[in-house]
Amino acid sequence: MKTSYVLAIAMSTSVCVGGIAYGADATADTTTDAQKASLHKTIETCGVCHGVDGRSVSPTFPNLAAQQAPYIELQLKAFKDQSRADPDAQAYMWGMASQLNDATISALAGYFAAQPAASGRGGNSALIAQGKHLFEEGVPARQIPPCATCHGAHAAGLAVFPRLAGQHAPYLLKQLLVIQSVLRTAPVMHGVIKDLTKDQMQAVVAYLESI
Amino acid sequence: MTRVRHIWSSTSLLQWLGFGLCVSVTTPGWAVPSFARQTGMACAACHTVFPELTPFGREFKLNGYVLDNIKQVTGIDTSAHQTLALNSIPPISLMAQISYTHTGAALPDSVLNGALAKDGDLLFPQQVSFFYAGKIADGLGAFIQLTYDGVGDSFGFDNTDIRYAHHFSFGGSNDNSHTMIVGVTLNNNPTVQDVWNTTPAWGVPYSNSSVAPSQPTSAKVDSGAGGFGQNVGGLGVYIWLDDHFYAEITDYTSAIRGGAHPLDSTQSNVVSGSAPYWRVAYEQRWDRNSLSVGAFGLNANLHPGLQGVTNTALAGVTDRFKDTAADVQYQFIGEDHLFTFLGTYISEHQTLNASVLDGFAANTDNNLKTLKLTGEYYYQRRIGGTIGYFSTTGGSDAVLYAPAPLTGSANNSPDTSGYLLEVNYLPWLNTKLQAQYVGYKKFNGQSTNYDGSGRNASDNNTMYLLVWLNF
Numbered sequence: 022m023k024t025s026y027v028l029a030i031a032m033s034t035s036v037c038v039g040g041i042a043y044g045a046d047a048t049a050d051t052t053t054d055a056q057k058a059s060l061h062k063t064i065e066t067c068g069v070c071h072g073v074d075g076r077s078v079s080p081t082f083p084n085l086a087a088q089q090a091p092y093i094e095l096q097l098k099a100f101k102d103q104s105r106a107d108p109d110a111q112a113y114m115w116g117m118a119s120q121l122n123d124a125t126i127s128a129l130a131g132y133f134a135a136q137p138a139a140s141g142r143g144g145n146s147a148l149i150a151q152g153k154h155l156f157e158e159g160v161p162a163r164q165i166p167p168c169a170t171c172h173g174a175h176a177a178g179l180a181v182f183p184r185l186a187g188q189h190a191p192y193l194l195k196q197l198l199v200i201q202s203v204l205r206t207a208p209v210m211h212g213v214i215k216d217l218t219k220d221q222m223q224a225v226v227a228y229l230e231s232i
Numbered sequence: 233m234t235r236v237r238h239i240w241s242s243t244s245l246l247q248w249l250g251f252g253l254c255v256s257v258t259t260p261g262w263a264v265p266s267f268a269r270q271t272g273m274a275c276a277a278c279h280t281v282f283p284e285l286t287p288f289g290r291e292f293k294l295n296g297y298v299l300d301n302i303k304q305v306t307g308i309d310t311s312a313h314q315t316l317a318l319n320s321i322p323p324i325s326l327m328a329q330i331s332y333t334h335t336g337a338a339l340p341d342s343v344l345n346g347a348l349a350k351d352g353d354l355l356f357p358q359q360v361s362f363f364y365a366g367k368i369a370d371g372l373g374a375f376i377q378l379t380y381d382g383v384g385d386s387f388g389f390d391n392t393d394i395r396y397a398h399h400f401s402f403g404g405s406n407d408n409s410h411t412m413i414v415g416v417t418l419n420n421n422p423t424v425q426d427v428w429n430t431t432p433a434w435g436v437p438y439s440n441s442s443v444a445p446s447q448p449t450s451a452k453v454d455s456g457a458g459g460f461g462q463n464v465g466g467l468g469v470y471i472w473l474d475d476h477f478y479a480e481i482t483d484y485t486s487a488i489r490g491g492a493h494p495l496d497s498t499q500s501n502v503v504s505g506s507a508p509y510w511r512v513a514y515e516q517r518w519d520r521n522s523l524s525v526g527a528f529g530l531n532a533n534l535h536p537g538l539q540g541v542t543n544t545a546l547a548g549v550t551d552r553f554k555d556t557a558a559d560v561q562y563q564f565i566g567e568d569h570l571f572t573f574l575g576t577y578i579s580e581h582q583t584l585n586a587s588v589l590d591g592f593a594a595n596t597d598n599n600l601k602t603l604k605l606t607g608e609y610y611y612q613r614r615i616g617g618t619i620g621y622f623s624t625t626g627g628s629d630a631v632l633y634a635p636a637p638l639t640g641s642a643n644n645s646p647d648t649s650g651y652l653l654e655v656n657y658l659p660w661l662n663t664k665l666q667a668q669y670v671g672y673k674k675f676n677g678q679s680t681n682y683d684g685s686g687r688n689a690s691d692n693n694t695m696y697l698l699v700w701l702n703f
Contacts (some may be wrong), residue, residue, distance in 0.1 A: 055312065065411070066299060069291045073411070078517045079287075081565070116272020116301040144254060195567065 060128055067129065070113070075136040079108070080189035087138035087187075089178040093130035097121060107205035109195070139187040141232045152228025155221055163216045168225065171209070176229055190223075190230035197222045264375070265597070265662055265702050266323035266365035267292070273300035275661040280563065280570050282664070282702065283429075285523050287515075287563075290427035294413050294472045296397035297366055297373030314370055323651050324416050325561025330699045331358040333441040337691035340638050353443050355382045361390060370648075372396045375424075383442050389489060390462060391433070393419040413472040421461040422453055422484060422509045425468065428524055430559035430576045430677050431511075433461065436606040436620055437652060440667065444694040447624060448639060448676060449646040451580035453509070453530040453555040460530075463488045464503065470511075478526070480511040497543040504550045507532035513559075522563045529556040539592045552583040570616070572608040577601070593632045600626040600646065613658060620652035631674065633685035644685035645677025650689075666698040 038079060067085070071077045075086030085093065099105035100118035123130075143149075156176065159167040171182045178184035185193065199205040201214055214222075241447045268275060273294070275282060278289030285293065292299055300319060307316035336354045341347035360381045368374055377390035397415035423431035432455035440446065452460055468482025486495055486503040495502050513526030533550040537543065557578040564571040580600040587593035611615030626646040633641040650672040657665045675689035676682045682689055 062399070069288055079520055079565070081520070081567075112274035112276050119272050119301045120303070191567065 024155060059131075060125070063125060063129065064132060066117070067133075071133075075133045076139045077189070080191040082113075083192045084139045084188055086136035087177075088133055089182065090127075090130040090179055091180045092178060092183040093124050093133060095181050097126045097129065098123075103127075107196075107199040110112050110205070138184070141187050142192070142230055143185075143228050143232055147210035148224050148227045149231050150228075152224035152226070155225045156228055160217075160221070165217060166213060176232060185229045186232045188229055190226040193229055194222055195225040197226070204209035247421040248653065264327075264363045264365040266363050267297070269321060269325070270300050270302060270319055270323040270366040270512075272465075276613060276636060280565060280654065281613055281616065281658060282606075282662075283434060284608070285427055285429065285434075285436045286565060287517055290515075291475075291690055293427050294397065294415065294470075294478075296371055296395045296415060297375060298371060298397070300367050303593065307623070317367075317370045319367055322366065325365065326703055327359070327363065327364045328699075329355075329358040329360070329439065329702045331347045331355045331439075331441060331468060332365065332697040333444050334695045335444050335691065336693035337390060338444070340579060347670040357382045364571040365474075368394075371398055381442075384592055389420075391421055391424050393425045393427065395419075410474050412474070413470075415470045415472070417480075417482060418466070419468075419482070420463075420465055422464070422466065422482070422530055423455075423528070424461070425480070425510075426479075426511065426517060426528075427511060428526065428559065428561050428563045429572070430524075430526070430574050431460070431528060431557075432576075432578075435604065436608075436618065437578060437654070437668065437670075439698055439700060440668065441671070441694055441696040442694065444670070445638065445675070445692040446670070447622070447648050449600060449624060449633075449648070451555045451557075451578045452532055452534075453528070453554045453557065453580075453603060454578055454602060460507075460532075463501075464507070466509065468509070468652075475517070476515055478511065478513040478515070480509075482509045483507070484509060484530075490672050495546065496537075497545050498538050499546075500538050502535045502537050502546050504533040504535055504546075519631065520565050522561075522565075525559070527556070527558050529554070531555070534586075536587050536590055536592055539587075539590070542590070542592075544586070544590045549585040549589060551586045553580060555580045555703060568612050570608075570610040570613065572605040572606075573610075574604070575602045582697070587632075591631070594630045595627065595632075598627050598632070600624060606652070610656075613661065615655075617656065618654035619627075620654075621649075622652065623647075623649035625649075628677075637683055637685040638684075638687060639676075640683045641676035641678075642682060647674055647677045648672065648689075649674045662702040664698070664700040666696075666700060668694075668696040668698070670694045670696070 070082040071085045076084050076086070088222045096105060097118050100110055100114040101121060103115055156168045169176070170229065172178055172185050176184065176186035196205065197214060197217065200207045200210045201217065262421060267278060271277070278286055280286055280293055303320040305316060305318040305320050306314065309315050315518045332352065332354050338348040338351040341349050357380070359379055359381060361377050364374060364376045366373060374394040376392050378387065379390040380387045380665040395415050395417040397413050400412045400414060401409060402412070403409040417425040419425045421433050423433040426434065429435060432453060437457065450459060455461060463486065464484040465484040465487035466484035468480055470478065470480035472478050484503065484507045488495060488499050490500070492498045507530060509528070509530045511526065513524050515522060515524040530553070532553045534553065535544070535546040535550055537546060555578060557576060560575045562573040562598040578601070580601070584593040584596055584598060587597050604620065604622050606618060606620040608616065608618045625648060627645040630644045633644045633646050635642050650670060652668065652670050656668060671693045672689040675692055679689045681687065
């Protein structure tokens with residue numbers, strides 16, 4: 022495992038960490054070492070699917086490295102209060118987030134946001150070019166604004182608008198589909214992508230995975 | 233979840249040695265909602281389709297079954313060291329299997345020579361199991377199964393794996409760093425502690441008829457007749473390095489339940505001293521794929537003890553079994569499509585000094601070679617099927633494989649091969665409806681009149697219908 026989260030752990034020791042894993046939630050908050058150990062275990066637990074460095078192997082699980090910390094916090098809280106209810110959220114994250122306290126959520130968000138971003142992966146160049154155009158220009162004829170408007174010119178995200186660059190294309194496609202079908206609630210996105218076709222989705226996620 | 237064996241009492245042993253000699257003694261039983269209750273995660277996190285594990289499921293088990301996402305009952309001492317971390321809701325669950333078995337030709341009556349048993353057998357239930365499966369304390373977890381067996385009409389201890397796991401990191405905080413889990417397992421069935429579905433305790437078929445004839449002879453490390461399951465206790469240590477490399481060694485000795493204790497000549501196949509089991513495996517994951525290759529083995533010296541109606545003392549020379557196996561597993565876990573390939577090859581060399589001396593075998597040196605190949609496909613974890621091939625070959629032995637109706641061999645051979653076809657439908661993730669067909673190309677050496685009493689291998693072909701509930 023390639024990991025470099027000692028600094029992040031050190032940065033997060035000022036918060037009261039309630040772990041989710043290995044029963045470390047209630048009693049491990051009284052010393053700095055206990056806080057470190059608790060967060061360490063929690064990160065390892067997250068890392069089983071997302072990678073300890075935030076770069077996941079399976080596209081079922083999103084990369085978290087370099088993700089916007091406010092977005093991670095928002096999503097973890099949405100998993101915890103079950104307001105994010107798409108199928109994978111229910112299957113995996115409702116349980117995982119259920120015992121997280123706010124301090125741990127903040128620490129986890131800070132840790133993963135500080136990890137180096139995943140590298141882009143190439144693919145069908147024509148599809149990527151189509152996706153780039155869509156990301157940067159939108160589809161004016163169908164009132165679909167450019168994705169870059171909120172997610173940034175380089176798809177790095179901003180605050181609660183998530184980083185999309187380098188994300189697994191199958192994960193992004195699934196999110197677009199569940200947001201469009203309102204299985205996942207995302208108020209801004211519901212309006213933006215309501216007329217986005219699946220072909221257009223595939224193009225834009227291919228582009229995002231490549232950068 | 234683990235494969236479940238029937239519980240054999242001393243009284244049922246005689247039945248086993250008689251009519252039931254080639255009837256399956258294994259019925260699996262896993263998929264434990266206890267884990268879902270403890271983790272708050274759906275079955276799909278740990279299983280492709282139960283009981284097969286996903287990479288996350290393997291991690292969960294290797295970590296000691298301790299990942300919890302429910303409120304804890306806790307305690308600390310004055311140094312703030314944790315003294316208790318207990319699930320507020322116990323991770324318990326139930327499993328029920330109801331089955332119907334139909335064979336190609338009716339089986340012989342168990343008492344009346346020349347008569348036939350009823351053609352078609354409903355087991356209600358085939359098996360019901362109670363599980364405690366989950367965390368006991370920080371780092372310590374257990375999978376404990378108690379089973380009611382519908383054939384034996386008995387309730388008893390079943391597969392158990394209690395383990396402690398601890399994480400280590402070393403190599404600094406750069407890209408050269410490593411993580412390692414070091415664990416200790418206390419279990420009662422070689423390979424029940426394993427995390428791949430290529431090893432016998434969790435291998436295919438995940439469920440099969442407990443009343444139909446099946447592979448009559450198997451290696452000691454295998455899950456069939458004569459195996460070690462639930463009749464041994466083992467203490468082992470394992471490492472899991474960088475999510476890639478696994479190594480384990482576990483030492484087993486006899487822990488036969490029921491019958492005479494301390495163990496004596498009325499018990500069969502008592503381990504002399506201890507029997508070491510070893511396991512290595514390497515797994516690579518990429519995209520939605522995982523591939524593992526590995527090897528495992530078991531060395532055991534056994535006292536034959538009770539064989540048929542003859543007792544021999546637990547002393548003197550022993551039978552020696554040396555099992556060596558290789559396995560490969562590939563999984564693709566897509567959003568809609570799931571595919572698994574499982575391959576296992578087991579070679580057993582037998583040095584039967586004690587059995588030859590006691591008249592239980594003709595040859596001092598025998599061998600068994602078993603090959604199992606399985607492909608599985610599921611669509612959306614809801615409907616799918618299995619195609620499998622199995623084969624066991626070995627040298628002929630006029631005493632071990634003597635002619636006998638149903639269970640014997642006319643040409644003194646253990647050679648058995650065939651295929652497995654299975655269709656499964658899961659209306660819910662914890663409910664499996666299964667139709668399974670097992671066809672035999674060869675049974676105990678031949679395809680026709682294999683037992684010398686006119687029975688053909690295809691007469692043992694089995695249609696098996698199963699309702700499998702976990703809750």
